[in-house]
Amino acid sequence: MKITLPTGPGSYVLVLRLLDPISLTIGKLGEFQFDAGWYHYSGSAMGGLRGRISSHLKRGQRLHWHIDYLSSSITDPAIEEIWWVEGSTRRECDWAKALGSLRRTRHLVDGFGSSDCRCRSHLVYSPSALQSPIIPPHTNQKLVQVYSR
Ligand SMILES: [Zn+2]
Numbered sequence: 001m002k003i004t005l006p007t008g009p010g011s012y013v014l015v016l017r018l019l020d021p022i023s024l025t026i027g028k029l030g031e032f033q034f035d036a037g038w039y040h041y042s043g044s045a046m047g048g049l050r051g052r053i054s055s056h057l058k059r060g061q062r063l064h065w066h067i068d069y070l071s072s073s074i075t076d077p078a079i080e081e082i083w084w085v086e087g088s089t090r091r092e093c094d095w096a097k098a099l100g101s102l103r104r105t106r107h108l109v110d111g112f113g114s115s116d117c118r119c120r121s122h123l124v125y126s127p128s129a130l131q132s133p134i135i136p137p138h139t140n141q142k143l144v145q146v147y148s149r
Helices: 049-057 066-071 092-100
Strands: 010-018 022-026 030-034 037-045 079-086 123-126 145-148
Touching: 010 049, 010 066, 010 092, 022 066, 037 049, 037 066, 037 092, 049 066, 049 079, 066 123, 092 123
Parallel strands: none
Antiparallel strands: 010 037, 010 079, 022 030, 037 123, 079 145
């Protein structure tokens, strides 16, 4: 995956596609069934988008974030799209809520990526691909940067 990401802070969504259902243990959260479909994981990278997303993309790493358990279990390349906005305001929670409030989407796995906030989950499932990237609320940005493989 050749991709040039900004080195500065920002928030992002990783879009993963699962072709076949799998059962996975997600760290201490337990074991869950993941249906085939599209998964959207929102995160913030205040230390820099490039570093954080690069670490998500590396294979054979220690499983650190909840999303790593999912992405490492999907046939390479696991990440179909990366959406991001730059800026030092954390958008991950707003973004997760916006994604989860769409028709046909739902939050999955309580506590996924949201150990440090009050969100139910930062993982949002959709049985089919979303038509276009969702812009995080409360931003004046009209555009989300998108990488597609
Ligand atoms: Zn949150």
